[in-house]
Amino acid sequence: MRGRVMRLLRAVPSGFLAASGLRSHTRVISGNYSSGHVCFRRSCSGAMAEEAKKRAAYAAVDNHVQDSHVVGVGSGSTIVYAVDRLAERVRQEKLKIVCVPTSFQARQLILKHGLPLSDLDRHPELDVAIDGADEVDSSLTLIKGGGGCLAQEKIVADCAKHFIVIADYRKDSKCLGQQWKKGVPIEVIPMAYVPVSRVITRRFGGETVLRMGINKAGPVVTDNSNFILDWKFESVHNWKEVNMAIKMIPGVVETGLFVGMAERVYFGMQDGTVTFRDPPVH
Numbered sequence: 001m002r003g004r005v006m007r008l009l010r011a012v013p014s015g016f017l018a019a020s021g022l023r024s025h026t027r028v029i030s031g032n033y034s035s036g037h038v039c040f041r042r043s044c045s046g047a048m049a050e051e052a053k054k055r056a057a058y059a060a061v062d063n064h065v066q067d068s069h070v071v072g073v074g075s076g077s078t079i080v081y082a083v084d085r086l087a088e089r090v091r092q093e094k095l096k097i098v099c100v101p102t103s104f105q106a107r108q109l110i111l112k113h114g115l116p117l118s119d120l121d122r123h124p125e126l127d128v129a130i131d132g133a134d135e136v137d138s139s140l141t142l143i144k145g146g147g148g149c150l151a152q153e154k155i156v157a158d159c160a161k162h163f164i165v166i167a168d169y170r171k172d173s174k175c176l177g178q179q180w181k182k183g184v185p186i187e188v189i190p191m192a193y194v195p196v197s198r199v200i201t202r203r204f205g206g207e208t209v210l211r212m213g214i215n216k217a218g219p220v221v222t223d224n225s226n227f228i229l230d231w232k233f234e235s236v237h238n239w240k241e242v243n244m245a246i247k248m249i250p251g252v253v254e255t256g257l258f259v260g261m262a263e264r265v266y267f268g269m270q271d272g273t274v275t276f277r278d279p280p281v282h
């Protein structure tokens with residue numbers, strides 16, 4: 001039975017994973033993060049979340065990347081661990097992979113690790129794309145774009161045979177908005193941000209905020225030279241319909257709603273294990 005069942009990878013013997021062509025790099029951490037140290041709540045939970053991201057990223061790379069694969073590389077802080085692991089496996093196993101970035105940041109990561117860099121002109125079909133998410137609901141609908149790279153992320157994910165998401169336990173929710181409070185990022189053509197904002201709030205409620213730069217006066221400008229509106233919605237919507245409706249507004253480039261795209265989400269958990277979830281079967 002697939003569906004909403006959360007499966008603990010640590011319950012799967014590594015022999016089974018090897019026999020089924022999967023590899024598991026996950027181990028159970030039984031230690032206490034605070035033992036032997038003065039543990040400040042924030043730094044401990046921060047370290048725990050980083051460890052969770054790393055374990056999810058390693059599990060995804062180990063289970064879904066094979067020799068000669070064309071791999072889509074997502075953006076954000078979790079993907080950094082995935083690229084670390086990709087580079088490690090390329091060194092150790094002499095894998096011949098090619099990487100397609102979803103952002104300037106992803107491109108820099110690929111170059112930093114000396115991995116082969118490509119693009120959609122040369123590799124319009126990817127074997128797998130791995131990316132982070134800001135929130136994942138029970139249907140595996142995602143909010144993405146917290147780092148402002150949603151348009152290229154969605155294009156690359158759509159070109160991949162398998163779109164695999166990596167996240168930590170803080171991103172898991174029943175309904176969008178439970179965990180991620182910053183709203184749905186929407187990339188817009190700069191001259192259209194006011195009309196787009198008005199249409200969205202008139203039709204769907206909530207409020208939109210033009211994302212502003214930090215250490216830079218004025219708005220965030222995306223890798224595609226556009227602006228980002230963060231739409232703080234007030235209620236649960238039919239995300240498939242809302243996504244399509246927002247995309248039809250002139251001036252909208254892309255939304256950070258990823259509906260029906262994720263094939264599997266790996267969650268790094270607080271107890272050091274990794275679980276994964278597949279979409280519900282209707």
Ligand SMILES: O=C(CO)[C@H](O)[C@H](O)COP(=O)(O)O
Pocket residue numbers: 074075076077078079131132133134143144145146147148149150153
């Ligand atoms: O969509 C994204 C960037 O546009 C990221 O994948 C998303 O924001 C998750 O980032 P992080 O791994 O840093 O939590």
